[in-house]
Amino acid sequence: MASSSTKKVFSLLSCDWIGFDLDHTLIRYRLLDLHKLIYESMREYLIDTYEYNCDFLPISYNDHFSVKGLIYDINIALHGVNRHLTNEQIKEIYPDALKDIEEDTSKRFLCMFTYFDHSISYLIGNIVDLIDQKILYRNSSKNEIDLENKYRFFLTHLNKGSEYLFYDFNRGNYFSSLRLNPDKYIYKRLDVPQWLEKLKKLNKKLFLATNSSFNNTDLLTRYAFGDDWKDLFDLIIVVCKKPSFFSNSKKRSFHRFIDENTTIPVNNEDIIKDFNKNYIYSFGSSEDLHFIMSQISKKDPLVIYFGDHIKSDINALKCYTNWLAGVVIEELEFDSPPIIIHRTSHHLSNRLSINDQSYNKGNRSKYFSSFFTSPTDSFIFDDDNTNQTKSEQTEPDAVLPSLTSYWYAYITKHAHLSLSCLSVLANHFDLDHQFEHDQQTQHFVIMHQNNK
Template sequence: MLLRKLIFEYHAKKNNSNIFNKCLVALTTLPLRQHSSYRLEEAYKKIKAKCESKKLPKDVNPSAVFACNELDLKEVKVYGFDYDYTLACYKPSLDYLLYNLGRETLIEKYKYPKKIANLEYKPGFAVRGLHYDIEKGVLIKLDSFLQIQFGSVYRGLKPLSNENVLKLYKNRIIPIAYVEGDRHSSGSHSKMVQLADLFSVPEMCLICNVTDYFERNHIDYHPEILFRDVKNSVKNSHPVMHKIVAQNVAEYIEAHDLKPFFDRLKNANKKLFLVTNSPYKFVNKGMEHLVGANWKEYFDVLIVQARKPKFFTDDSRPIRVFDEHSGMHIWDRVTKLEKGVIYYEGTVKQLQDLTGWRGHQVLYFGDHPYSDLADVTLEHGWRTGAIINELTHEIATLNNPKFKKDANWLQMLTQLIEDHQDCEDEEEQAVLAKWMQERDKLRNNIKCVFNEQFGSVFRTYHNPTYFSRRLFRFADIYTSSINNLMNYSVNHTFYPRRGVMPHEYTSYFV
């Protein structure tokens, strides 16, 4: 106001040097603006230089075991295992096999167009943990808050734009009843199905390939019927898959010797058991490949075709002896579980009652957070370990120097935006918009290095995925391979790292 008054007086009284000098003094003593585009640009340069000067974080050990909950192995007396993707880890060739068998079944049994025989499997298209919306016919990635990750919603092989996603769902957060069903109504079913195991990856690709074929050729279809047909086709292909894999185990199962691990456990007087949904002949061929002809000697209890998760939830389904010579189960009542005998179906209640193995003395390993781990930890107090094969790829990506630089810069750039976002000047807003564009590009690049379509199994852009939330809830520890436990003694205690809550962040990271 003072400067404006002086300028007015100067114009009113021309050539008045006294007033002119007062104007100069006023100009030089004005306080700097609180915000300016220049100041923002300088702040950007400063934080960018700081980021570039930082040492990159250490590499993550790809053979490590990670703790979600404290686990003292000294307390564990009994080790239990699933078979598929836990003891036996499959090569990519199995994905191709399951996809091709499922596609053939769609044509032969469900009379789908013969031209879908030309639809080839696309490795790396999908990741596990995605949801399929059986009403809307889209494959979708959700975070732990049930928020949609934009850019990761696909109908067939084509991503939906953010605008189309919002038209479809009216919101970026999906109601829990839509995802999980109404928990207050026993007859309510969710509209989404989560595909949470690795066997479902070729299934997802087949769904998307067929959907894309129908969309391109303007063929009417019902998304739920398509989902059921594909799911049943792949499921019905498993017996054929079992025979093919058993005939050529080395082509389909990764070679890793389990014998040293089992020897260590037996030498420490641990009990071992196997509970798997797979049939005996299939398991036998795989275990002979991984352990040797005497593999059954390591296990105190062997249960095949357990029909998990019913094995963990049913109460009355009887356990039977399986005759490996006839390939049939025997109807005699089982009153005790003997070493060297193969058992069929049954329930976890019978397993516990007949062995006395209960609670925290049991550590069970599986690959599926729900059918393997959820019920035994929630209902029976077992300790649990998850074998997550994708960790190998995820950790290799985390250890890439470029990824580390991009992830560090993303964190610092986000903090810079947060600190300066309340500027209101148009020039300042233009600078902020430029920063936001850089952040969006950076986030997308970081997503795509894991998987071009859906990103990391464990993260959306910044939050844990829905899959991660369940994994961390139901697994005490997780790792990429059962053999990674060889890096730890049988008396090792796994300690979870102290998590940083949002209100603690500044006090931890200065």
């Protein structure tokens, strides 16, 4: 074991700016109820809009089917809900799965990255089965299955459904259900705002950067944190369009938010000048934001950003910025990465969910293996050729042990630290706590240990 003088450590107090995503990071959902709401809303949309067969598309959501991180192969779709591939078949069809998926440019693979995709994967599985049985549409429908794009054409229907249900705060069953009954879908999180206030008292600058609209952000945070939630942050950015917010592929200037229909373009100097006025902003880019932070801090700041989306938050952030990436993986509450098993014990770190069986039930699958482990060979990551400044902060890529799942390998490559919930930091660690790198993966896994 390396001596204490050579161990790599990390502390939040070393950061000048600390940023957060909204959904599944600052806001924590009651997942089983959320999954049912999304499934039922999308099912109803497909039946009403595209005349899907309501007699065969299951009415009830199967909370034991999905797991976060499922990958749908658009070209083959070898199984839906009722047919399963063996591990041997998977190895034969995808001999180099990591490379095939990560380097795919044909959009062959659809990855279910978030809990919002969770119940959609169950819909996709059932739709594939109905396509194979040639009973996707109701008998009276004139719609026909597109045989040339047999397992791809219906994704357009799902995309249209997502736009209808999730992109307009005043339309559809999803947002109306959240407005009418927020306690059914969202946890109150009084420990997190208290933790944020402690960080601010230590002169840490805090920012929120989310793809959500202001109305949705206000609804969620007002319920979870209280009416004064905006006072917790030094900068608030909504509709920031990640991952292009990080990649600058469609660089947008910041706009000052007035209301959902009115924004005013502003430049970086305007934001710096008005920093203490607590304006809300939209769009923008991480490049401009870093410049703004450097001017306010009067130095090149060390920045960490916490998010849950493996691609939009973590991968894009590492590839295009020199910020540190913290990924929130709720599965850490009931499952362990392979490097942690038998070495440390942990419990459900978020006290809200210790006795909440619906939370655990909504995350476990009887169809798919663990989010962290799978019966495959070791994954080996090569150097990603990031520039010197970025590689100094992101650390070398890793050789991970056998039984490591694709997504755990991916997270270990792109994120600097992972934790199950912000409540772990809020409740179990002092603000100046120094976390040690795992010596094998060069990655911080923050887990709360039971006292024995």
